[in-house]
Amino acid sequence: MTRHKEGDRRDTALNDAELQRCLTATWSTPAGLWGALSTVDHKIIGRRYITTAFVFLALGGVLSLLMRLQLAQPEARFIGPDRYNQIFTMHGTNMMFLFAVPVMQAMAIYLVPLMVGTRNIAFPRLNAFSYWMYLAGGLLLWVAFALDVGPDVGWFAYVPLSGPQYAAGKRADIWAQMITFTEVSALAVAVEIVVTVFKQRAPGMSLDRIPLFVWSMLVTSFLIILAMPAIMIASTALILDRLVGTHFFNPAEGGDVLLWQHLFWFFGHPEVYIIFLPAVGMVSTIVATFTRRPVFGYLGMVMALIATGILAFGLWVHHMFVAGLPRLGESFFTASSMAIAVPAGLQIFCWLATMWAGRPIFKTPFLFVIGFMVIFVIGGMTGVMVASVPFDTQVHDTYFVVAHFHYVLVGGAVFPLLGAIYYWFPKFTGRMMSETLGRWTFGLMFTGFNLTFFPMHILGLQGMPRRIYTYQPEMPWSGLNMFISLSAIILALGFLMFFVDAIRSARSGSAAPANPWGALTLEWATSSPPPAYNFMHLPVVSSLEPLADDPDILPVASGLRIDRRELLITSVVQAVPEARESSPGDSIWPLWAAAATSVTLIWSIFTPWAVVWGSIPVAIALIGWFWPKGVVEEDA
Amino acid sequence: MRIVRNGLLAVALAVSGCSGNQSAMDPDGGPAIHIAHLIIGIVAVCGVAWVLVMVMLAAALLRGRGRTGREITNERSLMRAVIAAVAVTVVIVAALTVSSFFTTRGIGVPEPAAMTITVRGQQWWWQVMYADSGPNASFETANEIHIPVGRDVRLELQSADVIHSFWVPSLAGKQDLVPGRSNILLLRAEKPGIYRGQCAEFCGLQHGHMAVLVIAEAPADYERWAAGQRQTALLPSNPEALAGQAVFLGKPCAACHTIRGTSAHGKTGPDLTHIGSRLTLAAGLVETTRGSLAAWIADPQTVKPGNNMPTVALTGVELQQISTYMEGLK
Numbered sequence: 001m002t003r004h005k006e007g008d009r010r011d012t013a014l015n016d017a018e019l020q021r022c023l024t025a026t027w028s029t030p031a032g033l034w035g036a037l038s039t040v041d042h043k044i045i046g047r048r049y050i051t052t053a054f055v056f057l058a059l060g061g062v063l064s065l066l067m068r069l070q071l072a073q074p075e076a077r078f079i080g081p082d083r084y085n086q087i088f089t090m091h092g093t094n095m096m097f098l099f100a101v102p103v104m105q106a107m108a109i110y111l112v113p114l115m116v117g118t119r120n121i122a123f124p125r126l127n128a129f130s131y132w133m134y135l136a137g138g139l140l141l142w143v144a145f146a147l148d149v150g151p152d153v154g155w156f157a158y159v160p161l162s163g164p165q166y167a168a169g170k171r172a173d174i175w176a177q178m179i180t181f182t183e184v185s186a187l188a189v190a191v192e193i194v195v196t197v198f199k200q201r202a203p204g205m206s207l208d209r210i211p212l213f214v215w216s217m218l219v220t221s222f223l224i225i226l227a228m229p230a231i232m233i234a235s236t237a238l239i240l241d242r243l244v245g246t247h248f249f250n251p252a253e254g255g256d257v258l259l260w261q262h263l264f265w266f267f268g269h270p271e272v273y274i275i276f277l278p279a280v281g282m283v284s285t286i287v288a289t290f291t292r293r294p295v296f297g298y299l300g301m302v303m304a305l306i307a308t309g310i311l312a313f314g315l316w317v318h319h320m321f322v323a324g325l326p327r328l329g330e331s332f333f334t335a336s337s338m339a340i341a342v343p344a345g346l347q348i349f350c351w352l353a354t355m356w357a358g359r360p361i362f363k364t365p366f367l368f369v370i371g372f373m374v375i376f377v378i379g380g381m382t383g384v385m386v387a388s389v390p391f392d393t394q395v396h397d398t399y400f401v402v403a404h405f406h407y408v409l410v411g412g413a414v415f416p417l418l419g420a421i422y423y424w425f426p427k428f429t430g431r432m433m434s435e436t437l438g439r440w441t442f443g444l445m446f447t448g449f450n451l452t453f454f455p456m457h458i459l460g461l462q463g464m465p466r467r468i469y470t471y472q473p474e475m476p477w478s479g480l481n482m483f484i485s486l487s488a489i490i491l492a493l494g495f496l497m498f499f500v501d502a503i504r505s506a507r508s509g510s511a512a513p514a515n516p517w518g519a520l521t522l523e524w525a526t527s528s529p530p531p532a533y534n535f536m537h538l539p540v541v542s543s544l545e546p547l548a549d550d551p552d553i554l555p556v557a558s559g560l561r562i563d564r565r566e567l568l569i570t571s572v573v574q575a576v577p578e579a580r581e582s583s584p585g586d587s588i589w590p591l592w593a594a595a596a597t598s599v600t601l602i603w604s605i606f607t608p609w610a611v612v613w614g615s616i617p618v619a620i621a622l623i624g625w626f627w628p629k630g631v632v633e634e635d636a
Numbered sequence: 637m638r639i640v641r642n643g644l645l646a647v648a649l650a651v652s653g654c655s656g657n658q659s660a661m662d663p664d665g666g667p668a669i670h671i672a673h674l675i676i677g678i679v680a681v682c683g684v685a686w687v688l689v690m691v692m693l694a695a696a697l698l699r700g701r702g703r704t705g706r707e708i709t710n711e712r713s714l715m716r717a718v719i720a721a722v723a724v725t726v727v728i729v730a731a732l733t734v735s736s737f738f739t740t741r742g743i744g745v746p747e748p749a750a751m752t753i754t755v756r757g758q759q760w761w762w763q764v765m766y767a768d769s770g771p772n773a774s775f776e777t778a779n780e781i782h783i784p785v786g787r788d789v790r791l792e793l794q795s796a797d798v799i800h801s802f803w804v805p806s807l808a809g810k811q812d813l814v815p816g817r818s819n820i821l822l823l824r825a826e827k828p829g830i831y832r833g834q835c836a837e838f839c840g841l842q843h844g845h846m847a848v849l850v851i852a853e854a855p856a857d858y859e860r861w862a863a864g865q866r867q868t869a870l871l872p873s874n875p876e877a878l879a880g881q882a883v884f885l886g887k888p889c890a891a892c893h894t895i896r897g898t899s900a901h902g903k904t905g906p907d908l909t910h911i912g913s914r915l916t917l918a919a920g921l922v923e924t925t926r927g928s929l930a931a932w933i934a935d936p937q938t939v940k941p942g943n944n945m946p947t948v949a950l951t952g953v954e955l956q957q958i959s960t961y962m963e964g965l966k
Contacts, residue, residue: 081841085840085841165797166798166840251815252816256816257815296714296718323814324812331740334736341725352692355693355696356700357714358700360696362701374693378686381683384678384682385675385679388674389740390736393809393811394668394805394810396809397801397810397837461660463658463834465843468834468844472847
């Protein structure tokens, strides 16, 4: 790693050209494979994360088409029950753990440091480590599936079906260990985001000037930190039950099968909001830009995010309404599940008020937000329905619920995400996506989505359960199932067009200016794509919309060293500058640490001794990672 | 009399397409009727709310379209509108919570003294145990539950292996069968008929083929059926069936199945004492006929891949005899 030897060089007395040269030398990732493997640049890792997550989205989409092929006709024999169970398990596991959560965190890895005006994410090596862990977990799952040992116990892996007695082989272990990989990476990123938002905001960006997307990622990160340990405990206990014969979930030995469900859903329900809240932040961002005014009710929006985050932990039992819990306790969870409609409603009404008072400009990102409003409100309504215990006893585990959560997750998260990709694509790549293809993509997806998923509500009420690999010809479901399968083709074409547009635009789209949409948040104050150091001069913020007055003469802070990677640390509430802090340089050790951890975790599916022997390379990698190099950590 | 009753059931079966009624929106049982009313009410309220939000969305988008320059909007009146909308949301949500609560109350819980049937879920069939008071009163059947019309029936739900869920939507909401626990479900049919249900909790390979029929009959018909089920199997009169019985008892069949009145006392598979009287075979998969019995016995893994019944090597003649015997076990 080359460093300038002149000693303590600051950015105060240099002209722009010289400053740019020094910053580039200090911050940029070296070319070549070694540079790519050892980089800790949040933008490179963020782009990598996003691309990987979209590859998993495409793979999961192919699985859903296979299921629709099988279900189009009664008693079809395209896919046998064993493969079908793997496919629906893979679809759910992949979409939740390898696509939805990582992609939202990936957007934050890229955007949050830019939106708060800093030069890199907090703990950048941990960030690199988290990506490698995520990739290894994804590969573990998909390679297992390709080898016909993919998990087949559902993405929820209920015991005892996933336990030692009924799930022979290693399929359930692969599911449980994949959880470990993705949760380690999700927890790492959550910690990075919290610290970045709390301590690295641009001077002057007090709590009430934080962009709504950053607020949403902050709340989401706390949800991850509080919810994910539950599933890690559960999946680890499952592995122990399977590997060394503990009896956490075995009723014959004093264990309890419902314990699994409590732990799983204590994570599983906040999970929905871990996916949804970032989307809320994206919607707020897009609405503000394309209505040409700030989102109405900033304080209310922030409070709604926090209230949703808190209530999210009081709803898990509504996934267990038919498991045989006492009715009085269930009523409490009905009330809390219904209550979460209030902050959700508040956000909807604030966006409507923003649109009412603004000047809507119907570009592709905004179209996806309109689609989100139409679809997500239906999902919210059916959410209120399944919150009612008696209603739920009829629709639980039926296609009604399949329809409901696709309305919430695809309508509530994927539509805003695609809008966000269209919106931030110029920042990510320096190129614009096609507006024409974007409109077609939206039209196909909106039509295809509703035609595919709305009829599932009816199928559910007509008695069709979920997770069945086929149904009998005498059931009155064939017509709708065929209709749904055909509609899924329209939806798939929409996604195909999106991928074609994204790949084509990344290569040859028209060049994007720094701020193509006339947006007002800090990520647009630097070039598209941003330089390795993000901002030549660190911005100083004096309002919620720092670019509103004159984006060309943004006030800036100076005094940071430029001969080594240095960040400005500010106070939590008022973002008053507190210290200069060094930011770690590129390192290959996170990759070695991830490789050693991955081998240990996968090996430990087969023998508990793996934990003993595997800890040696893990320890070596960590020692290399943290070996002191004599750099002063912090200058107050 | 039994012939007449089976004839009627066959007609009902043909009319309902072998399946019976399986829809939450076509309720014939007390609990399901209560829930259907609640469903209609909530869907109507939510539907209206959705339409109103969409009208507001359209109005907001159309209003500002093509506008230039920032219009001075009255933020205060906007605030009032948002607060009013949130207040309406709170009222609706509270009303729905209360109506849901009263529906639960309306359904009630079965009296401990009510007629009780124990249903044990197994991969992938339903073991049904009747235990009336009195000597020799208890009997066992599978995949078919007979109940008297107009009476509360208390189902005690248990599981022998993994979690299943008992769901006959036209009669009641679902309830899980959880290993190590015993859950209670109130079942009640208001009119005679065949009501189909199927397992609603993913339970492995053949989760999709785990149906159950609830047959609601007039009390007198029910009593006659129950009396018939309490009987042990009669010695077959026809020679082919008699030979079939010998095959059954000589082959591994008896290790898993019980036929009361014979030496077959296996407990792993369904009780076959009166299998010929059941409408369907393999948990609702096919209608019970001599042909379907033969197909099932000859190659159960093709009919229902992954199920726990092994293929038992039989000659063509033996297969013929054993299916004749089974069919005759009325």
